[in-house]
Amino acid sequence: MLNLPLEKTFGKNYGFNLGFTADLTNYKLSGSKTVQNNIFFVTPAFLVKTPNLFLQASVVPSWDNKAFTLLPNFIADISTSDQRFGVQLGWIGYYNKGSYQRFESINQWLGSPACC
Numbered sequence: 501m502l503n504l505p506l507e508k509t510f511g512k513n514y515g516f517n518l519g520f521t522a523d524l525t526n527y528k529l530s531g532s533k534t535v536q537n538n539i540f541f542v543t544p545a546f547l548v549k550t551p552n553l554f555l556q557a558s559v560v561p562s563w564d565n566k567a568f569t570l571l572p573n574f575i576a577d578i579s580t581s582d583q584r585f586g587v588q589l590g591w592i593g594y595y596n597k598g599s600y601q602r603f604e605s606i607n608q609w610l611g612s613p614a615c616c
Contacts, residue, residue, distance in 0.1 A: 507547075515547035517558075525599050539564050539595055545573065552579055564595060 502522045509515040521541040528534050545558035554577040562569050571593030579586035604610050 505543075509547075513548060513550055515549065517543065517545040517547060517556075519543040523597060525597070527600055537565065537597065537599060539597055543573070552581060553577070560593065562595070569593075 501524070503519065504521075505517065505519040507515060507517050519541070521539075521543065523539045525537040526534050527537070540563045542561050543558065545556050548555040554575070556573070556575040558573045560571040560573050562571055572591045573593065575588075575590040575592070577586065577588050600610075
């Protein structure tokens with residue numbers, strides 16, 4: 501797994517994030533057959549930071565085994581000026597990537613993939 505984050509701020513209240521993530525998984529079957537489970541993300545985000553508000557707004561272009569998907573990524577953290585009360589809102593799209601190794605650790609009776 502490779503994760504390359506980058507952040508640039510503009511003044512005290514604004515910023516921009518840009519990241520790239522590559523999560524590569526291969527499973528080699530007997531013989532020369534290999535099953536790939538690869539996910540790639542590009543994560544651009546606009547940030548607003550004030551004493552009472554943190555806002556991150558972005559969409560995440562992603563590729564899951566070459567299939568393109570546009571995922572939402574919106575986060576807001578709003579608080580009172582004395583920091584006694586706060587509200588968090590968000591809509592985050594993500595992949596819950598599975599692998600044979602992960603599923604086998606949950607269920608040891610899982611059969612090996614005799615796949616494709």
